[in-house]
Amino acid sequence: MTLPIITADQRLAEVRGVKGVLVGRWGLGKTFQLWTLDPATTLFVDIEAGDLAVKNWPGDSLRPRTWDDCRDLAVFLGGPNPALRDGQYFSQWHYEQACQRYGDPAVLDRYRTLFIDSITVAGRLCLQWCKGQPQATSDRTGKPDMRGAYGLLGQEMVAWLTHIQHTRGRHVWFVGILDERIDEFNRKFYELQIDGSKTGLELPGIVDEVISLVEIAPGDGPPYRAFVCQTGNPWGYPAKDRSGRLDMVEPPDLGKLMRKLGAPEAAATNETSPPDFAGIPR
Template structure:
């Protein structure tokens, strides 16, 4: 058995996908960007149940409502991770169980892009689930342990987003709210709005591109929606 080395030609012929996060303040028009995508080859994951702005978009939609359901959808979309044990989430066993529930994954071949709106809401679903897990309670007293809950939350979120990042051949767009705050020196700072700090800090390392949708003045002083990459 020879070492499975890919040549430059083989690598260039592989179907590639871009992984990006689209940031913007509430009302900036992030969800509306879905209308710029081909409805025949885009799957919209509506976590916010706030699709009023894109009601006339004619593509397919899925709406996970719990963290457990989202993890099932994530392994179905991203495929199994062969490095994991059968008792772990995103493993081959998890994938096969989900395929038995959802059907033949070849149905996903028609999609080139997954548009996930939003990971801000996803973070809340995850944290709600984490607060009910054993790690969120003190072993000594049995009382809620906030640090344990946040630690588990960071692990779960990064594992889920990284798994979708490995959806080979698919474009994945994560949408998130951009939060503005003022620091101790009265300077404006912008950060991803999500529970905990781990996900926000590591998100730029997960995706290929961080895109901010913001209104900036043109030469005449009129505000224009602009992509800052």
């Protein structure tokens, strides 16, 4: 079969989705960003079970509790990968199994945005699953082999993230915890809180946008929350903007950010967004 050439007009007419990761410390209001998104077209994938800040948010949600749940949801939401064989996760076979579990995939047509909270907890579920696999047991001694478990963890997480990233017609936001650390030279640096190093290293190459929700303390005024959006920021926060549309610092409003990225349909109306973000925990 000949691989069809996609013309420039066809490519420009395609419906695209923004793929990003939103990171920040505990309590800065990452999950609260749901209020800035359109509840009629947003699906909240609540892996963390930390929805107290958005308990009255009028949108739909899913609550995966195991790594098998996470993989099934990924293929159900993103469809099958035609390059994979029967018996492999994310294949047509896996997709059909997920459809038997969750029903007609046409129910997903209403959703334009997936808000997945959080990648940190997804990594914990994945590691728990990996510890029970043959790769996590030494062939020589029969004892647990954490190197094997972490190697499998990296493969599983990157495959999961990449499959969801290929959901072309939808916007996807992964939420994660931002850790502040000190290196051997007593220098401060920041990184995604997630088990294993492979996922954190490869994630910026998988998504289009990496946004850090932070509290900035200027020398001449009170501290304020903001999105840091560009790699060369003076604070060293993880950030990346593949679109080229975002400033170094943007207001902490994911809906407004989506409008600036060219996705106005993802933002909430004034009726669904709390005024002035009064409910964000400090």
